[in-house]
Amino acid sequence: MSEGHARLAPSSAEQWGPDRCPASIQMQEKHPGDDDGEAAREGEAAHYAATEPTPGPIAPNGVPITQEMIDHARLFRDAADGAQWVEQRLHMPMVHAECYGTPDAVRYDEAARTLEVIDYKYGHGYVDHWHNPQLLLYAMGALHELLVAVDDWRHWSVTLTIVQPRYYGAESPVRTHHITGIALQTWRVRFATAAGEALSPSARTVTGGWGRYCSALLHCEAARKMQGAALDYADTQQSGPVTPDTVGAEMTHIARALRILKDRQTALEAVAASLPRVTGWAKEPKYGRLAWNEPDEAVLALGDALGVALAAPAKPITPTQAKKLVDAAVIDAYASRPYAGVRLEPERPAEQRLGDMP
Ligand code: SF4
Numbered sequence: 001m002s003e004g005h006a007r008l009a010p011s012s013a014e015q016w017g018p019d020r021c022p023a024s025i026q027m028q029e030k031h032p033g034d035d036d037g038e039a040a041r042e043g044e045a046a047h048y049a050a051t052e053p054t055p056g057p058i059a060p061n062g063v064p065i066t067q068e069m070i071d072h073a074r075l076f077r078d079a080a081d082g083a084q085w086v087e088q089r090l091h092m093p094m095v096h097a098e099c100y101g102t103p104d105a106v107r108y109d110e111a112a113r114t115l116e117v118i119d120y121k122y123g124h125g126y127v128d129h130w131h132n133p134q135l136l137l138y139a140m141g142a143l144h145e146l147l148v149a150v151d152d153w154r155h156w157s158v159t160l161t162i163v164q165p166r167y168y169g170a171e172s173p174v175r176t177h178h179i180t181g182i183a184l185q186t187w188r189v190r191f192a193t194a195a196g197e198a199l200s201p202s203a204r205t206v207t208g209g210w211g212r213y214c215s216a217l218l219h220c221e222a223a224r225k226m227q228g229a230a231l232d233y234a235d236t237q238q239s240g241p242v243t244p245d246t247v248g249a250e251m252t253h254i255a256r257a258l259r260i261l262k263d264r265q266t267a268l269e270a271v272a273a274s275l276p277r278v279t280g281w282a283k284e285p286k287y288g289r290l291a292w293n294e295p296d297e298a299v300l301a302l303g304d305a306l307g308v309a310l311a312a313p314a315k316p317i318t319p320t321q322a323k324k325l326v327d328a329a330v331i332d333a334y335a336s337r338p339y340a341g342v343r344l345e346p347e348r349p350a351e352q353r354l355g356d357m358p
Pocket residue numbers: 015021023024027205206207208210211214215216217220221222223
């Protein structure tokens with residue numbers, strides 16, 4: 001869910017937390033992304049369907065509530081049954097004053113000194129519950145809200161629960177990790193150190209899987225260096241359980257990746273047209289379909305003069321089709337391809353090009 005304007009939001013602790021990328025906070029402030037993308041809006045609507053006692057047919061962000069969202073919401077409601085706090089803003093000043101956020105649900109028992117933080121994830125990509133940075137921070141915020149001093153955390157037991165209905169892998173869609181209050185104290189120190197480095201002028205960039213949702217991804221030199229290696233990895237054969245759900249989920253990922261890559265390629269080709277050169281690529285002129293230069297009547301008259309039928313039922317046949325009927329040089333005098341920008345082709349050594357020649 002939205003974390004307001006917290007600089008050190010728990011929802012992005014996957015990127016700035018311990019052993020992750022300290023520079024990600026300042027990089028993303030410089031290069032903010034589209035918080036309102038399609039997936040984000042769908043996730044926001046799914047959260048509304050799950051956390052509102054009586055959700056309407058349209059979420060506040062305008063996205064219609066689907067039957068799938070309602071079905072999946074039951075999983076969250078069961079897991080969060082009895083939670084005292086739903087979408088309650090929590091602060092973590094023991095980590096940093098700029099660290100606060102809103103967990104989906106918190107259930108606690110002060111007498112038994114147990115605490116559970118439950119978060120709803122609507123994406124397909126696996127979210128690890130094990131020492132989940134976002135949930136660890138929420139647990140600290142919940143104990144702070146319950147007025148439990150950091151020194152007294154050691155008496156508590158903490159459970160971190162991820163509810164992810166659209167994850168179709170081998171593990172359960174509801175996954176829990178239990179940790180002791182003593183372990184949480186250790187994590188507090190690590191998060192406080194990470195928070196300090198994240199806001200320092202000398203914050204380091206550290207690449208890893210956490211960068212895939214970083215809005216600075218396209219502007220980050222460290223990530224750029226990693227992209228080639230990632231593509232090599234994507235080119236390997238994968239194996240795993242094959243079910244209608246896993247195939248459907250992977251097809252969704254692939255369709256999205258293809259769309260993103262195609263959009264990126266189109267954008268780069270448009271930019272390339274104005275660049276004097278593109279390193280490693282040759283700029284080849286791109287042309288549209290061969291079309292008649294003359295009006296239809298003139299083309300039909302040409303057919304009559306040549307004794308061939310250049311007429312289609314309603315209009316002339318294409319110049320390419322006409323070239324099969326008469327000398328191509330004649331058609332070339334009457335048809336041309338409109339210029340359509342440039343296409344990027346991989347550069348090949350001269351001897352290889354010669355080898356391609358008939
Ligand atoms: S893209 Fe990766 S390395 Fe670069 S700032 Fe973001 S998280 Fe850090």
